[in-house]
Structures are given as structure tokens and as C-alpha cells.
Amino acid sequence: MKKTVAIFIMSAVLFAGSTTAFASTTTDQLIAQLQQQIASLTAQVAALLEAQKSVAITQASINTTLGLLGEMSEGMTGEQVKLLQTALAGDASIYPEGKVTGYYGKLTREAVKRFQKKHGLRIDGKFDRKTAEAFEKIFEIAKKEREKNERESNKGNALPCVSAVVSGSTSSTLEDRDDDDEEDDDSDDRDNEKRYERGSKNDYRLSLPCREVGNSTTSLTMSTVTVSSVSSTSEMLAWTTNRPADAKVFYATTSPVSTTSALVWSDGTRITSHRALLSGLFANTTYYFVAESTDANNAKITTVEGSFVATGTLPQVPSTPTFTLAQVATHNTAASCYSVVSGTVYDLTSYVAAHPGGSIILAICGKDGTSSFSAQHGGQANPANALVSLKIGTFVQ
Ligand code: HEM
Missing domain, CATH: 1.10.101.10 (PGBD-like superfamily/PGBD)
Structure with missing residues (x-):
């Protein structure tokens, strides 16, 4: 009897032990899984925030172009x-x-x-x-509004003068650059961090202080200078001044930019909104620049040196979207009508109600309508022309 009880107790202890071990393994696994999910969600949120930031930056620079x-x-x-x-x-x-x-x-x-x-x-x-x-x-108005707000919110602060969105640059391009500005020769890392605010993977916003030089009786001020890539060999620099002034950009592939030997872009017209399209640049090459404006009183404002890379890495133009028959087939009603005619996919939705031949056109929604279309309209110019603006992609088997 004693023996039986002892065996019973031993197996109960063993069983209980293994259950606990099993339960804790499962809990550990669950925790690990949850931690993984949390990490992946955190990464996604960070990526979204980055993306949002870069859209905001692009939008800010776009108004100038x-x-x-x-x-x-x-x-x-x-x-x-x-x-x-x-x-x-x-x-x-x-x-x-x-x-x-x-x-x-x-x-x-x-x-x-x-x-x-x-x-x-x-x-x-x-x-x-x-x-x-x-x-x-409209965008000019929006831009003015934004600049006014920026000016107001910056009142009393040391204003950044150059704010460049540099696409396709690497961080080292910006961070390794020596800043020779005598007003700001404190080039420690903390300072760099402040100035080089990371946009998206390939966009950096660069803010540098500006200084006013020359005969400045009343202060001539300059907005941020935006730099945006127009093509792999041209860049647009844009800024505004508080009074009509001319515009000059000195640019070179070596730093510091020497105003005597650098290339010069200039516009003598005294205006407040300046756009300098620098073209004929070498792709993927770092250019250093200084922008300046001079008003009628000979007051001159100039930026400290900035840089950009004429990127050969323009965003890829996506190819025309493609559709399979299965995809087209899901748009088979008047509410959403896609059809294929001669290898091209058309969205006929907006045209269904306007079709001079009436609702018979619905017969080709969600299908390859080539044969119906050519039987009815083969060789007719009007139906073919009507299709042009309805194209949404190409058909793939
Ligand atoms: C795929 C897109 C189609 C487009 C863009 C289209 C366009 C047009 C246009 C512009 C007209 C007026 C012709 C003119 O005045 O020159 C028309 C008329 C007509 N369509 Fe279509 N059509 C389409 C498909 C179809 C289909 C699939 C059918 C029948 C199977 C059809 C049947 C008719 C008929 C019966 C008329 C009126 C008779 C005529 O004026 O020729 N259509 N269509």
C-alpha cells in the first residue's frame, strides 16, 4: 500500500512539474511573439512617421517648382x-x-x-x-501664407537661412562637409544633429544661418532656400526676399565656393520671389553653393555655403499598370466597369451613362470587349477617340 502511495505521489509531483514547465514555455513563447509583434509595429509606425515627414518636406519645396x-x-x-x-x-x-x-x-x-x-x-x-x-x-498664395506664418513663428529666433531638401544625398555628404562660417564654427556633433534633420531615406533638410553683409541700412531678409532636384542634371534653388532684390547663385564642385572662380547664375531683375534653375550639372556630383540677393540700396544678403547632389537617382517612373483578366473581371458592373480593347485596359465607368449607344456597353464590363467593340465600332474615329482618356493600363494574360 505504502509503495502504491509513494508511486502515486512521485508521479503526481513529476506530472505537476512537467505541466508547469510546459505552461511556462508556452507563456514564454507567447511573450516572445508579442514582443516581436510590438517591435514590428513600432518599426512600421516609425516608417510611417518618416514617410509623413518626407511628404511634408517635399510639399514645402514643391511650391517653388x-x-x-x-x-x-x-x-x-x-x-x-x-x-x-x-x-x-x-x-x-x-x-x-x-x-x-x-x-x-x-x-x-x-x-x-x-x-x-x-x-x-x-x-x-x-x-x-x-x-x-x-x-x-493658388500655390503662390499658399506659399506666401506659409512664409508669413514661418516668419511670425520665428520672430526673435536666430533664423535659419538655408533650408535645403537634398534628394538622393547620403548623410555623409552633408555631415562630413566642413562648415567655414565664422559665425558658426562650432561644429560639434550636437550642432550637426540640429541642422541636419533627416527627412526620408534619401532626403535631407539642411538649415544654415545666414548673414547680412554690405551696405545694409535697413535689413534685407531672405527666406529659407529650397533646393529641389528637377532632373539628374539640373537643380532648382528658390527663395524669397522681403524687398525686391536681384538674385545670384555661385556654385562649384569644390568647397569653399570662391565667388571669383565659381560658376554664376544671376538674374538682375529686382523681385521678391527668386528661382534659379541651375542646369548642365554633372549627375551624382556634389555641388557647393552660395545664394545672394542685393536690393536697390545695395543691401546684400547672402547664405552661408550649402550643398546639393545633382542626383542621377530621380524617382523611378512607374511603368503603366498592368491588369490580368481576373482583375478586370472584378469590375463588371455600371458602378465599376473595366474592359479590355485590343490589349489596353479601360475604365469605362464614367462613360457608361454617356455612351451614345446606351447601356449595351455594359455587356463588355469585366471582359475582353475587343471583338464586340470592333464589330460595332471598328474603323470609327469617335468611339476610338472616346477611349483615349479612359485608358488605365495594359492587359496581361
Ligand atoms: C468600349 C467602349 C465603347 C465606346 C468608347 C463607344 C463609343 C461610342 C460612340 C462615340 C458612339 C457614337 C458614334 C458616333 O456618333 O460616331 C457610339 C454609338 C453606339 N455604340 Fe458604342 N462604344 C463602345 C462600346 C460599344 C459596344 C460594346 C457596343 C455594342 C456591343 C456599342 C454599341 C453602340 C451603338 C449601338 C451605338 C449607336 C449606333 C451608332 O451611332 O453607331 N458600343 N458608341
Whole structure:
């Protein structure tokens, strides 16, 4: 009997021990899993914050380049389209999707339409000259407003003078650079940290103090200078002055920039909004620059030296989106009607109600409508023309 009890007690102890061990392993695993999830979520939040910051920076610099935007319409791709999309994305009521893809597709067309509607322009979704002009005017106003706010919030502070968004630069390009400014020769790391605020992976915002030199009876002030990459061989520098003044940019591939031997961009017209398009640059090369403005009283304001890299790494233009038949098939109603005609995918949704031949067009929603279309409209110019602006991508098997 004693023996039986002893065996019972021993096995109970052993069993209890193994249960505890099992339970704690499971809990440990759970904790490890949760910790992993927390780490991954934290990383995602950090990435999102970074992305948000870079959009804000891009948006701040974009206003200065909008004047360059040419006419655009659906189907176009490229850097200009990106600028347009970034600017549109600044207003969620106009471009709620806010996608910056570089492809002028349906979403961009609809956003441009909303913009045109809001500003009493002809609503056709094309970024034509009239729309571009209205666009620039509006962003000019927004920019002035922002600058006013910036000035007010900076009152009494030591104003940063150069604020450059340098795309595609590496941190070493900025951080290794020697700053020769006598007003600010304290080049310790803490100071660098303050000045080089990280944007996205490839964008850095650089803020440097400026100094006024020359015959300055009343103070001539200069806004931040934004630097934005226009192409791999050209950069746009832009700034404003509080009074009409001329504009000069000295730039060179060696530092310090010597005003006697550097390349010079200049505009003698005395205005307050300055844009210097530096072109013919070497791609992927670091350029150092000093920007300055002089007013009618010969008061001169000049930035300390800044730098940028003429990037050969312009954002990749995405290729035209592709659709499979399975993807097209999910848009098979009047509420969302995609169709394939001769290898191209069209979004016919906005056209269904306008189709002169009536609702029969619904028969090709979600399908390859090539044969129906050519049987009905083969060789006709109007139907073919109507399709042009409805293109959203190419068909893949
Ligand atoms: C895929 C997109 C289509 C587009 C963009 C389109 C466009 C047009 C246009 C512009 C017209 C007026 C023709 C003119 O006045 O010159 C028209 C008329 C018409 N369409 Fe379509 N169509 C499409 C598909 C279809 C399909 C799939 C059918 C039938 C299977 C169809 C049947 C008709 C008919 C019956 C008329 C009226 C008769 C006529 O004026 O020729 N359409 N369509």
C-alpha cells in the first residue's frame, strides 16, 4: 500500500512539474511573439512617421517648382506628374487618394477635375495652360501664407537661412562637409544633429544661418532656400526676399565656393520671389553653393555655403499598370466597369451613362470587349477617340 502511495505521489509531483514547465514555455513563447509583434509595429509606425515627414518636406519645396509645370494630360508619366500629384495631395478634398506615382491616370484626372470644378475652370481633367496658371496662383498664395506664418513663428529666433531638401544625398555628404562660417564654427556633433534633420531615406533638410553683409541700412531678409532636384542634371534653388532684390547663385564642385572662380547664375531683375534653375550639372556630383540677393540700396544678403547632389537617382517612373483578366473581371458592373480593347485596359465607368449607344456597353464590363467593340465600332474615329482618356493600363494574360 505504502509503495502504491509513494508511486502515486512521485508521479503526481513529476506530472505537476512537467505541466508547469510546459505552461511556462508556452507563456514564454507567447511573450516572445508579442514582443516581436510590438517591435514590428513600432518599426512600421516609425516608417510611417518618416514617410509623413518626407511628404511634408517635399510639399514645402514643391511650391517653388510649380511654376515649371507644363501642360499634362492623362497617360503621361514623369517627374512633372509627380510634382503635380504631390501638390494635389496637399488638399485632401481634391486628391483624397494622395498617390504620388508619376503616372497621370484616372485618379489624377479626377483630382484635376475636382480642382477645375473648385476654381470655375473647364472641367476636363487635363492639366492645360489655364489650369496650370490657376494652380500656380493658388500655390503662390499658399506659399506666401506659409512664409508669413514661418516668419511670425520665428520672430526673435536666430533664423535659419538655408533650408535645403537634398534628394538622393547620403548623410555623409552633408555631415562630413566642413562648415567655414565664422559665425558658426562650432561644429560639434550636437550642432550637426540640429541642422541636419533627416527627412526620408534619401532626403535631407539642411538649415544654415545666414548673414547680412554690405551696405545694409535697413535689413534685407531672405527666406529659407529650397533646393529641389528637377532632373539628374539640373537643380532648382528658390527663395524669397522681403524687398525686391536681384538674385545670384555661385556654385562649384569644390568647397569653399570662391565667388571669383565659381560658376554664376544671376538674374538682375529686382523681385521678391527668386528661382534659379541651375542646369548642365554633372549627375551624382556634389555641388557647393552660395545664394545672394542685393536690393536697390545695395543691401546684400547672402547664405552661408550649402550643398546639393545633382542626383542621377530621380524617382523611378512607374511603368503603366498592368491588369490580368481576373482583375478586370472584378469590375463588371455600371458602378465599376473595366474592359479590355485590343490589349489596353479601360475604365469605362464614367462613360457608361454617356455612351451614345446606351447601356449595351455594359455587356463588355469585366471582359475582353475587343471583338464586340470592333464589330460595332471598328474603323470609327469617335468611339476610338472616346477611349483615349479612359485608358488605365495594359492587359496581361
Ligand atoms: C468600349 C467602349 C465603347 C465606346 C468608347 C463607344 C463609343 C461610342 C460612340 C462615340 C458612339 C457614337 C458614334 C458616333 O456618333 O460616331 C457610339 C454609338 C453606339 N455604340 Fe458604342 N462604344 C463602345 C462600346 C460599344 C459596344 C460594346 C457596343 C455594342 C456591343 C456599342 C454599341 C453602340 C451603338 C449601338 C451605338 C449607336 C449606333 C451608332 O451611332 O453607331 N458600343 N458608341
